[in-house]
Amino acid sequence: MPNSMLNVHRPFSLLHYSKVNNLDPRRVLLAAPTLFSNFYFKLEEFDGTLDTAEWTVGNTGTAPTNFAYNAQRNGALQGATGTTDNNSIAIYKPNVAYDAGDNPVWFLRWRAPAAVSGFAFEIGWADAKTDETLTSVSALTDVAAAVPTVGNGITDYGVLVMNTDMSLTTAALIGDGTTGTVLGLRLSPVWTPTASGIIDMILGISANLTKLQLWDSGAFIGEFNVLNGPDSATLVRPSAVFKTLDTTSKTINILKSAILAEENAT
Numbered sequence: 001m002p003n004s005m006l007n008v009h010r011p012f013s014l015l016h017y018s019k020v021n022n023l024d025p026r027r028v029l030l031a032a033p034t035l036f037s038n039f040y041f042k043l044e045e046f047d048g049t050l051d052t053a054e055w056t057v058g059n060t061g062t063a064p065t066n067f068a069y070n071a072q073r074n075g076a077l078q079g080a081t082g083t084t085d086n087n088s089i090a091i092y093k094p095n096v097a098y099d100a101g102d103n104p105v106w107f108l109r110w111r112a113p114a115a116v117s118g119f120a121f122e123i124g125w126a127d128a129k130t131d132e133t134l135t136s137v138s139a140l141t142d143v144a145a146a147v148p149t150v151g152n153g154i155t156d157y158g159v160l161v162m163n164t165d166m167s168l169t170t171a172a173l174i175g176d177g178t179t180g181t182v183l184g185l186r187l188s189p190v191w192t193p194t195a196s197g198i199i200d201m202i203l204g205i206s207a208n209l210t211k212l213q214l215w216d217s218g219a220f221i222g223e224f225n226v227l228n229g230p231d232s233a234t235l236v237r238p239s240a241v242f243k244t245l246d247t248t249s250k251t252i253n254i255l256k257s258a259i260l261a262e263e264n265a266t
């Protein structure tokens with residue numbers, strides 16, 4: 001057969017890529033969305049009506065507004081907590097289908113509310129919750145280890161959380177699996193979202209490991225990890241819950257989501 005880009009044993013794979021480029025991990029990560037023989041990749045721009053086969057939305061409380069398409073620059077999903085204390089809005093994948101053994105990562109771009117006092121969020125990976133519209137972390141101590149109290153039925157998770165009603169009022173990264181004990185990390189430098197800021201986060205999990213890279217309004221905040229997270233072979237899903245802790249409604253815009261994972265099924 002003549003030499004051509006099609007003359008490979010596994011098209012659109014790492015082997016295919018290696019024929020034309022080197023396997024520097026940074027290059028591979030950037031190219032991964034095109035290497036669909038080796039990687040799962042799902043990008044959503046939220047520039048039209050929400051696909052309910054891909055995302056489920058919900059709320060708890062009095063008169064919140066669920067996430068739905070909002071006509072704005074490049075499109076977005078928009079939701080609002082409403083003005084009742086402890087109202088929350090949530091968005092999550094309907095299927096618990098991701099394995100920490102495949103090293104999934106979730107890139108999420110969202111715009112923080114205009115008021116970030118009296119505010120809570122919980123974003124990341126977890127097995128099925130008892131109630132997907134509620135946060136699972138009920139307490140955080142204001143120490144470097146950010147010792148958490150976690151409930152709502154989850155056992156395997158890696159999440160970024162903030163709740164201004166807790167002892168720790170700034171963000172923390174938390175991970176736990178069926179194996180080991182729950183671990184927390186108060187982000188340092190301490191961080192709360194900039195009011196109306198655009199937040200970019202890459203939250204990844206591996207077997208018993210949770211990793212985060214975080215940007216706020218274009219400024220790199222840092223890279224963080226905790227040495228626990230979901231067990232391999234325990235399926236999890238991405239979800240985000242936003243909550244008002246006072247009588248000011250919190251409007252959230254979700255601008256973009258991308259999920260990347262290795263294809264290790266045999």
